[in-house]
Amino acid sequence: MEPTQRKLKILEAVVEAFIKTGEPVGSKALCENLDFNVSSATIRNDMAELASLGLLEQTHTSSGRIPTELGYRIYVDKLMKKIPLTKYEQSHIYNMLYPVSDAPEHLLEGAATLLSKITGCVAVATSPPGEAAIIKKIRFIQTGRYTAMVILITSTGSVKTKLFRCDFVITPELTEMFEETMNKRFSGISVADVTPAFMQSSAAALGEMSILMTNVLVAVNDAARDAAAANAAVKGQSNFFTMPELASGDGKRVMELLSHSRELEKLLIDTNSRASVLIGSEIKHPALSRLSVIASHYTSTPECSGILALIGPVRMNYPKLVSALEYTSDIVGNMLSELVEYG
Amino acid sequence: MEPTQRKLKILEAVVEAFIKTGEPVGSKALCENLDFNVSSATIRNDMAELASLGLLEQTHTSSGRIPTELGYRIYVDKLMKKIPLTKYEQSHIYNMLYPVSDAPEHLLEGAATLLSKITGCVAVATSPPGEAAIIKKIRFIQTGRYTAMVILITSTGSVKTKLFRCDFVITPELTEMFEETMNKRFSGISVADVTPAFMQSSAAALGEMSILMTNVLVAVNDAARDAAAANAAVKGQSNFFTMPELASGDGKRVMELLSHSRELEKLLIDTNSRASVLIGSEIKHPALSRLSVIASHYTSTPECSGILALIGPVRMNYPKLVSALEYTSDIVGNMLSELVEYG
DNA sequence: GATTAGCACTCGGACACTGAGAGTGCTAAC
DNA sequence: GTTAGCACTCTCAGTGTCCGAGTGCTAATC
Numbered sequence: 127m128e129p130t131q132r133k134l135k136i137l138e139a140v141v142e143a144f145i146k147t148g149e150p151v152g153s154k155a156l157c158e159n160l161d162f163n164v165s166s167a168t169i170r171n172d173m174a175e176l177a178s179l180g181l182l183e184q185t186h187t188s189s190g191r192i193p194t195e196l197g198y199r200i201y202v203d204k205l206m207k208k209i210p211l212t213k214y215e216q217s218h219i220y221n222m223l224y225p226v227s228d229a230p231e232h233l234l235e236g237a238a239t240l241l242s243k244i245t246g247c248v249a250v251a252t253s254p255p256g257e258a259a260i261i262k263k264i265r266f267i268q269t270g271r272y273t274a275m276v277i278l279i280t281s282t283g284s285v286k287t288k289l290f291r292c293d294f295v296i297t298p299e300l301t302e303m304f305e306e307t308m309n310k311r312f313s314g315i316s317v318a319d320v321t322p323a324f325m326q327s328s329a330a331a332l333g334e335m336s337i338l339m340t341n342v343l344v345a346v347n348d349a350a351r352d353a354a355a356a357n358a359a360v361k362g363q364s365n366f367f368t369m370p371e372l373a374s375g376d377g378k379r380v381m382e383l384l385s386h387s388r389e390l391e392k393l394l395i396d397t398n399s400r401a402s403v404l405i406g407s408e409i410k411h412p413a414l415s416r417l418s419v420i421a422s423h424y425t426s427t428p429e430c431s432g433i434l435a436l437i438g439p440v441r442m443n444y445p446k447l448v449s450a451l452e453y454t455s456d457i458v459g460n461m462l463s464e465l466v467e468y469g
Numbered sequence: 470m471e472p473t474q475r476k477l478k479i480l481e482a483v484v485e486a487f488i489k490t491g492e493p494v495g496s497k498a499l500c501e502n503l504d505f506n507v508s509s510a511t512i513r514n515d516m517a518e519l520a521s522l523g524l525l526e527q528t529h530t531s532s533g534r535i536p537t538e539l540g541y542r543i544y545v546d547k548l549m550k551k552i553p554l555t556k557y558e559q560s561h562i563y564n565m566l567y568p569v570s571d572a573p574e575h576l577l578e579g580a581a582t583l584l585s586k587i588t589g590c591v592a593v594a595t596s597p598p599g600e601a602a603i604i605k606k607i608r609f610i611q612t613g614r615y616t617a618m619v620i621l622i623t624s625t626g627s628v629k630t631k632l633f634r635c636d637f638v639i640t641p642e643l644t645e646m647f648e649e650t651m652n653k654r655f656s657g658i659s660v661a662d663v664t665p666a667f668m669q670s671s672a673a674a675l676g677e678m679s680i681l682m683t684n685v686l687v688a689v690n691d692a693a694r695d696a697a698a699a700n701a702a703v704k705g706q707s708n709f710f711t712m713p714e715l716a717s718g719d720g721k722r723v724m725e726l727l728s729h730s731r732e733l734e735k736l737l738i739d740t741n742s743r744a745s746v747l748i749g750s751e752i753k754h755p756a757l758s759r760l761s762v763i764a765s766h767y768t769s770t771p772e773c774s775g776i777l778a779l780i781g782p783v784r785m786n787y788p789k790l791v792s793a794l795e796y797t798s799d800i801v802g803n804m805l806s807e808l809v810e811y812g
Numbered sequence: 813g814a815t816t817a818g819c820a821c822t823c824g825g826a827c828a829c830t831g832a833g834a835g836t837g838c839t840a841a842c
Numbered sequence: 843g844t845t846a847g848c849a850c851t852c853t854c855a856g857t858g859t860c861c862g863a864g865t866g867c868t869a870a871t872c
Contacts (some may be wrong), residue, residue, distance in 0.1 A: 129814080153865080154864075167816055170864085170865065172867075187823050187824090188865055189823080189865090190863085226635060228616075228632040273808075277622070284855070285630075367709075375710070465616075495835055510844075514837090519835085531833095
C-alpha cells in the first residue's frame with residue numbers, strides 16, 4: 127500500500143477508534159488492529175506527519191493521538207463510509223412516524239423525539255418557514271358563552287388555533303359574522319403580510335364594529351403570527367447530561383439557546399447540502415463550540431422545507447447518524463408533501 | 470435567652486447561612502453574626518447537641534456544620550418565616566400570567582415558565598385531572614380536501630383538537646353528519662367513559678357507516694383521551710445544570726422522569742396541604758433524593774384543581790420560594806375559575 | 813528510499829508527605 | 843450554665859517520587 131493512502135487509513139482508524147473508546151489512540155494498539163502489516167514505528171512516523179498537518183493532536187507529550195477538528199473534517203468529507211440503515215431500522219422509523227403524520231407540527235415533534243431516542247443526541251426539527259404560507263380559511267367555533275376559538279388554515283397544511291374571550295355573549299350569528307368579516311379581509315393573503323400596520327388598517331376598515339371585534343382581531347393576529355413564526359421542536363435534552371464535554375455553565379446556555387428557535391435557526395441555516403456536518407468551532411456559537419451538529423434538509427414541496435438536526439459530542443458516530451438523519455428527513459419530507467398535496 | 474430557644478435560633482441561623490453561602494457554618498462565624506451575645510464555645514456546645522439530635526452534621530471532623538434533612542424539616546415546619554412578595558413581584562406575576570390565561574393548558578405552561586424563571590428551579594404544573602370532565606360539544610372543521618379537524622370542548626374549559634384524514638373527499642354535508650352523529654353519541658358523557666369498549670359499541674351503533682367513519686371515531690377517541698390524560702407542563706430544565714448535587718447520571722434520569730407526567734404526578738399527589746415541602750429522601754424516588762420539591766395546590770372549582778411544584782436543590786431559599794409558589798397558585802386558581810365559570 | 817528495531821526521553825497519574833489553617837471537643841476555671 | 847484555652851483532627855494545596863505508556867530519534871535493514 128502506498129504511503130499516502132496508508133496515512134489516510136491511519137487517520138480513519140484513529141477517528142473510528144477514538145469515536146468508539148474515547149481514549150487517545152496509541153501507535154501500538156493501532157498496529158494490532160490494522161489490516162495491513164507495518165510496524166508500530168512506521169505508524170508512529172505516519173502519525174507524526176498527520177499531526178504536523180494538523181489532523182491529529184496529543185493531549186500531552188506521551189499520550190496517544192486524538193483527531194483534531196480538521197481531522198474529523200477530513201474523515202467526514204473523504205474517508206467515512208455511510209452505514210446504511212437496516213430494513214428493520216428503516217421500518218422502525220417509518221412506523222414511529224406514520225401515526226403522528228396528521229399535522230406538520232405533530233410530525234416534526236415526533237421526528238425529533240424519535241431521532242433523539244435512536245441517536246442519543248439532542249434532536250431539532252424546524253418547521254418550514256411559515257412566512258410564505260397563504261391564509262386559506264379562517265373559522266370560528268364557540269367554546270363557551272363568552273369564549274370562542276379561531277382556526278386558521280394555511281396553504282402549507284398548518285392549522286393554528288387560538289382561544290379568545292368577548293365581553294358579550296357570543297351567538298351563532300356573531301360567529302358567522304366574524305367568519306365572514308375575517309375571511310373577506312384575510313383569506314388569500316400571506317401570513318407574513320399580517321403586520322401591525324395591516325391590523326390597524328383592518329380595524330379601521332371595520333369602522334365602529336372594530337370595538338366589538340378587538341379580541342377577534344387580536345386572536346386572528348396571534349394565530350397568523352403563530353403560523354408565520356419559526357418553530358422548532360427540540361427533544362432529548364436529557365442526553366446533554368451524558369455529554370461530558372459540556373461544562374455545566376455551557377449546558378445551561380445551550381439549553382437556553384435551544385428554546386429560542388430564531389437564533390437556533392440562524393445557526394443551522396447555512397446547511398445547504400443534503401446532510402451537512404458542523405464540527406466543534408465550525409459552529410459559530412461559543413456554547414456549542416465543543417459539540418457537533420449534523421443537519422439535513424427535508425423537502426416536501428420546493429418552497430416548503432425545513433431542517434432536521436442532531437446535536438451531539440464531537441466524538442460521535444458520524445457514519446451511522448448521517449444515515450439515520452438522511453433517511454428520517456426523506457420520510458418526513460414525503461409525509462409532509464402528502465399532507466400539503468391532498469390537504 | 471433560655472438555652473432551648475437559643476439552640477433553635479442557632480439551627481435557624483445555620484440553615485439560613487448555609488442556604489446563602491453553601492459553605493459549612495462554623496461556630497465562630499455564627500457567633501459574630503448572631504444577635505445574642507454568647508461565646509463561640511457556647512455555640513459549639515449547642516451545635517454539638519443539635520448534631521447529636523440529628524439536626525446538623527459535619528462533612529468531616531473539623532469542618533463547620535451543615536443541616537441534615539431533619540434539620541431542614543424542623544426549619545421549614547417550625548422556624549422559617551415566609552417572606553411575603555413585594556407589590557412589585559405580585560404585579561409582575563399577574564402581568565405575566567394574564568396574557569396566557571385564554572386556555573388552561575396555556576396558562577399552566579405560562580405559570581411553569583414564569584416560576585422557573587423567577588425561582589431558578591425547575592417548575593412543574595399539572596393540569597386538573599381531566600377524567601371528571603364532561604364532553605360538552607364536538608365540532609368538525611374541514612381543513613383540506615381529505616382532512617378535517619375535530620374540536621372537543623369539555624366542561625372544564627379545555628379544548629382539544631385533532632386532525633384526521635379520510636379516504637374520500639369531505640363535504641360540508643359530511644362534516645355536518647359527523648357532528649350530528651358524534652354529538653348524539655358523545656355529548657354529556659364523561660371523557661373517562663370513552664373507553665375502548667365504549668368506542669367499540671359506538672362503532673357497532675353506527676352500523677355500516679362505521680367503515681366510513683373509522684378515522685372520525687379514532688380522532689374523537691384521541692381527543693377525548695387527550696382531554697382525560699394527566700398533563701404536566703415542565704419548564705426550566707436548563708436550571709438542572711446549575712444544581713451540582715445532580716450527578717450526571719441522575720440528571721438524565723430526572724429529566725426523563727419529568728417527561729412522564731403519570732409518574733411525576735404520583736410523586737406529587739401526596740401533597741395535601743396548601744404548600745408542602747418534600748426534602749431530599751422524603752421524595753420517594755431515587756433520582757430525586759438529593760433534591761427538594763415544593764408543591765402547592767391550585768383550585769378553581771372544588772373538583773378542578775392541580776399542582777404547581779418547584780424542584781430545586783435541598784439547599785434552596787424555602788421562605789421566598791414558598792411565598793412565590795403560593796401566590797402563583799392563587800392567581801392560577803383564580804384565572805382558571807374565571808375560565809370555567811364564564812366559559 | 814522506505815521500513816524497522818531499539819532505546820532514551822517525556823509526561824501524566826497515583827501515591828505519599830508536609831505545613832498551614834479552620835474548626836472542633838474537652839477540661840478546668842469562672 | 844458559660845467561657846477561655848488548648849490539644850487534636852481533618853482538609854487543602856503544594857511538593858517529590860515512581861511507574862508506565864507512548865513518543866521521537868537514530869542506526870541498521872530490506
